Amino acid sequence: MSDFNSNQINIIDSVFEKSNSGEIHFSEVIQQLISVGIESYSVDYRRGETTYYLSNGSSLRLEFEAHPEKISKNFDAAKIKSAISQAQSGTVMYPEFKELSYLAGCIGYTVWIAGKNVQYFSRNGEVHTEHFPQ
Template identity: 55%
Template sequence: MNANTHSAIQATFDASQQGTIHFGEVISQLMRVQVESYHVDYRTGRTTYYLPDGSTLDLAFGRPQEGIADTFNDGEIRAAILGAQQGRVMYPEFKRLSQRAGCIGYTVWLAGRHVTYLGRRGESHIEHFPD
């Protein structure tokens, strides 16, 4: 991974964590540097970015202070996603809402234009990017 790509991913990660850019901007910025997908693991506090050439970048963030709900609530996940898609819910709030809904992490498939949200017992919710 070249220094420009690393820098762009880091800047996008930082802005998202601070809640200064919305989900659409995250996707746009990561696509510009050819990120193929990324995985967020709330339990470990890690986000891993994957590029088509096989290179990866692993970045740490604060683990949930409130914990993650035991039960995966699909309706609450969908509500948090809708808020993020509409730009009303920024990432710090999205993390809290999705963790309260029992989401342990998710994978964003930029190349496939969808996100897979995961629960503790293998539950999943797939959300396709809006057109």
């Protein structure tokens, strides 16, 4: 049984679709998710899933088209940092960010809204942590 109400689900669905189509920036995603009580969310590029979490542990999983074959075997933190910088400056939107992070060997990431950081993961267990811009 889900603890998500219909308003939360509608907003999460909208944020998911708009982000994946490149219509909204990361800061807008975060603002909207905070407004419905999302504490964190995880993106798994290999499975094509994004899972949103409430503070009570309830979760909502949405699927997108996975392309694990595009993910580089080697993790390159400099490439991840570059992709993040481009996204923060608005020069790339999420669809292009995903492609850049695949090339950097990123298999997914977790956004810790309360902790104001994102952890990007490699297939070998390497992690790059990026703090939200101030």
